[in-house]
Amino acid sequence: MEATAIKHSFTEKANRALGVNEKDAKLTLTYLSVAFIALLIGGVLGLLQGLERAGLLQLPSWLNYYQVLTAHGVLLVLIFTATFVVGYFYAGISHTMGGLIPKVRKMGWVAFGLMVIGVVFVVTTIVMGEASVLYTFYPPMAASPYFYIGLVFIVLGIWTSALGVFTNVMNWRKNNKGQHIPLLSYFAVGVFTLLFFGSLGVTYEVLTLIPWAFGWTETVNVMLSRTLFWSFGHTLVNIWYLTAVSAWYVAVPRIIGGRLFSDTLARVVVFLLVILNIPGGFHHQIVDPGFSEGLKFMHVFMSLSIGFPSLMTAFAMFAVFERAGRKKGGKGLLGWFKKLPFKDVRFLAPFIAMVAFIPAGAGGIAQTNNQLNQVVHNTLWVTGHFHLTVGTSVALTFFGIAYWLVPHMAKREFTPRMNRLGIIQTIIWTVGMLFMSGAMHTVGLFGSPRRTSYSTYGDNATALGWDPYLILLAIGGTLLIIAVVMMVYIVFYLMFKAPKGETEFPIGEPEDNAAPTPMWTERWGLWIILMLAVVAMGYVIPLVDLIVNAPPGSPPFKTW
């Protein structure tokens, strides 16, 4: 163990001496710039939706609610998250593996180029009103074929970035035989493995939609498309989550002056999430026709099993906090809690993210149970749920990362003023999400549907009863946009304006007496085989059924 500890501080010193690799920094900062611009635009659109839904604002005739909602979904769940994930992990690999190898850096740029081309196609078709199909683009609603072509470019970009990660890691392993890959890079391998395998199904879907949208093929298999979409959609959710968790395990212990909870446990959580994840997509289809009750029941287990590694994480986090707090002299049952650095936004933001994950995870477990899902499916409850998970747990962690990653890469200081501003930002975001998500959850239980512009359904009494909650939703949205603007300001200030200097890339170290991590955790080949086996268990029967017993397909419709 001694040896690894020494090794750790050695890489640490080497990094400090060499400093940030400037070429790698440029790549990451470019990705992060796009991420936060997407957040800004997406946030403004979110506010418009919030105000519209509350009946406070009427959108002009040239700006349709569903066009706005399509853009909001695509910008935030696809572009903001994807660009952040790539930028962050490329930085993580550069930092923990002694710089990106030049070939990989080039792949990073090619990936960026492909994504930009894709985004241009997608955004243009949305703005032209040719793709108001929401980010789920369920057929037989058909967008312009160029919308789907844009999606293909985005996927190609993602695959290229994944290939870059694998190339760099394999190169490092060749040069560091018999060693564990650094924990943060281990997370990166997990995330990009999921990104690659998780996007295979949706890519097939999109490739069938292109000729159909051009009119070259007549019909498309609607249920098959939907099922393939969710095999990806759900995996994407856990990709962000795993990315956020990487910062909880690796960076947060360092920021609070503690140590890793357990290097082994962190790696177990990573590969468990990779193995178990993909069939979870079925929980988006619990009230669909075409699948038997037995199959849906099996999938309850498939979805809930993903909860297990999350609960392991919950324990690990609080254990790290307690140890760090006690080391700083916290006494008694809860004295350690007060010793935590709540005035450091690099901790506060991910801490609130973790706390938000408690109700978010509980809600997730609840709505995966078939009969409870039937109560909330496609109501605003679900929208409330993912503004807690993605909008709070993931987004606040990403913000928490940005506070140190951006100045680290830009060779600038994270100033006390930015820290203060960051704390205010975090509080406003949290309160805004409490209002918005709380209102969405509640009114969803009463039956208010998601993805629906303001409607009283002909002054129906039930629908009118939802209005007060929708006003609360709009208030939350207004607070959120303030927080979005602050965050974007902070990021670009740290990138271009903060005083020159150094900011640490926080990497937690194991406890001095930690048991060495067993080598079997590195068996990626095995994890991938297990993952494919689980995917086969979850998907072979329903997919074969959907193909073999398919009804005649559907022609394209443009209903907006």
Add this chain to the structure above:
Amino acid sequence: MKMHRFEEIWLVLAAGVIILSMVVTGYQTFALGMGPPSNKETIDPQKVDETAPFDEPGVYQIGENEYEVVMTLQIFSFNPGDIEIPAGSTVHFTMTSKDVVHGFQVAGTNLNAMVMPGHIQKITQKFDKPGEYLVLCNEYCGSGHQLMSTTITVK
């Protein structure tokens, strides 16, 4: 990997939540017949009007206090609409879509199902309490999606 005592307890509790969920969901599905709507019949989505029973959508009494509603969903309406049934009836809905994906939801009940072109969906509900129930489409289906609604009046 040596585990802390509390961690073991915690993980046993975690496994317990998962098992409990499975037991309750399984019991409700298979013993109480409360499973989610999962019908597996298919239909040619371009020939709905010519295919029984959807060639004659409507409300049919099929027993004492028992009704079947044969319903098509299309942009942006439910056919039949403005349904009336006596209190205490059990209603079986048989539905399909004539165009894009729709959702069938009745606020204040557990009626909630996806209605897809090419597939016939079924769901059942007993209406005990008199009143007017709001039926709405809960899957985005186009520019008039927010107008797609009707009512069920229980008398």
